[in-house]
Amino acid sequence: MSGYQRPLRLAMVGGGQDAFIGAVHRHAAALDGRYVLVAGALSSTPQRSRESGAALGLSPERSYGTWQELLEGEKNREDGAEVISIVTPNHLHFPVALAAVQAGFHVICDKPLVPTLREAQELEAAVKQAGTAFAVTYNYSGYPLIRQAREMVRRGELGQIRKVIVEYHQGWLATEQTGKQAEWRTDPARNGPAGALGDIGTHAEQLATFISGLSLEEVAAELTSFVPGRPLDDDASMLLRFEDGVRGVLTVSQIEIGRENDLRLSVFGTQGSLSWRQEDPNHLIYDGLDKPRQILTRGGPGTGGAANAVTRLPAGHPEAFIEAFANIYSAVADDLAARERGEDINPDYPTIRDGVQGVEFMTRVLESAAANGNWVSLKGSG
Ligand SMILES: NC(=O)c1ccc[n+]([C@@H]2O[C@H](COP(=O)([O-])OP(=O)(O)OC[C@H]3O[C@@H](n4cnc5c(N)ncnc54)[C@H](O)[C@@H]3O)[C@@H](O)[C@H]2O)c1
Structure with missing residues (x-):
């Protein structure tokens, strides 16, 4: 070789x-x-x-x-x-x-x-x-059915995109934690200024822009630290404005008891919608306007080239987190x-461009939250 x-x-x-x-x-x-x-x-x-x-x-x-x-x-x-x-x-x-x-x-x-x-x-x-x-x-952008979703959006199968909703719910930081992973994530010196926002909000932002192909233009945010004495946010919710008048909602939390890695994504257009959950990553739901629901399976009928290029196993044999990393x-x-x-x-x-965009997103969300939820622009500052 x-x-x-x-x-x-x-x-x-x-x-x-x-x-x-x-x-x-x-x-x-x-x-x-x-x-x-x-x-x-x-x-x-x-x-x-x-x-x-x-x-x-x-x-x-x-x-x-x-x-x-x-x-x-x-x-x-x-x-x-x-x-x-x-x-x-x-x-x-x-x-x-x-x-x-x-x-x-x-x-x-x-x-x-x-x-x-x-x-x-x-x-x-x-x-x-x-x-x-x-x-x-x-x-998360490495999952086959996320690639499928992006391809369907690109092919216009949802019509004109109207709204994107991304949620990432976790509960593992609902109380003060001293474990290895928790310890540095709740310390601004080692984690940086954005808590749940940086840890999982950046995933959510990347997924929203990756699938929709739209750039994020403005954000209005509220950040909360529910656990007493915690110096960083453990819960964040925001409204999003994308280009072309597309609207969005992004919510992430690490204090929602019972939630594990409950990342969910929905995209709504004029002709249909898609929804996907990380905890059930081998299924993608497509609802066409006035059509019966379709559930696409990874590796199954109806998936296209983008998904199949990053699929290893036949349908029904689950692929997930490690395979998505491997695709990257x-x-x-x-x-x-x-x-x-x-x-x-x-x-x-x-x-690196996506990484910079994530840091810009974190920065503008922090600015918005500090200004009591005012809209802050993301245009051209990253
Ligand atoms: N993409 C994802 O889904 C995902 C998931 C979890 C973590 N992460 C990211 O991965 C990174 C690590 O997170 P983690 O949960 O594995 O943390 P961790 O605390 O489990 O592991 C961090 C490792 O870095 C080592 N380390 C610390 N200082 C070091 C130094 N000076 N030189 C060499 N090694 C050093 C620690 O000893 C430890 O082995 C973080 O940036 C986190 O945001 C990403």
Whole structure:
């Protein structure tokens, strides 16, 4: 095998023992055989980093104590990592990603991209200058039936879009929590200024714009911290104005007891509507005007090329979270393979631009909430 037909060499920052999303990234990267994990700086202390690397079978010299050592070490090896995956708490995304991009690595970074718009813009400028690939793991856009929904909207099967509703309901932060994931997410210094808004609201915003193909123009928001003493929002609701007069509602919460990862999306047009739920991701409901309801199944009859291109298993064998992540990882691998062949493909994964847009959204929502829910513009400031 030559060039990027062989697996890409991947290094990971974050994702040590007991971490949540790092393991999901590793499974996703491995799923299609497009990556091999060669190095890591996996935890917040050098000792834990090395222990985590040993547990994954990394060689001792590539199981680094810090991310700075990792970038330096991998840059100077002939067989060094080509892609860096960043799965740390949010405040580290910016320094790690900026240094990685400036050193010429391709990057796959989790969301929210960075805490502030200034950092987002600086990072985007660095990516442009380096010409490297940069993906943001807005993984929900990788689900086959989300691709199907986008294709149906594009084909006009809903008519003119009128309204988009996105909800992301969770209940795991309904009380004060001291667990690993909760601890940094409720600390502004490590999480950034947007709580539930940054953690799951950015997913919801990306999904709404991804499926509708519309840009978001204005937002009016209310943020609440229900848990006493919590410095960040744990509940956020807002009205949205998209281009072309399309309206929207976005609501996210982490205090709704009993809700797990209840992400729901509905799109309404003049000729029909679509609805999808992350907790039942292999079904997509389509209601045509005055027509009987259709329930499309992933891999089943009626799904089109966009969905089938990212479907692995026959209908009825569930695919979900890890496969959706894998679709993003493999799209990055496709992009790098095409670049190596000298081709310019339009990469079908969320890029640095989507990441910046998410940070701009967070920033404007925070401004609106601080101004008692006034409408704030998102036009052209990202
Ligand atoms: N796309 C998604 O669906 C999704 C889901 C969960 C989390 N996330 C994002 O992924 C990131 C990680 O979240 P998580 O829930 O896995 O958090 P986590 O607390 O479970 O894991 C974070 C990991 O980063 C490590 N770390 C901390 N400081 C480090 C440093 N200086 N160098 C190297 N490693 C360091 C920690 O030791 C830990 O292993 C966050 O940005 C979060 O928003 C995305």
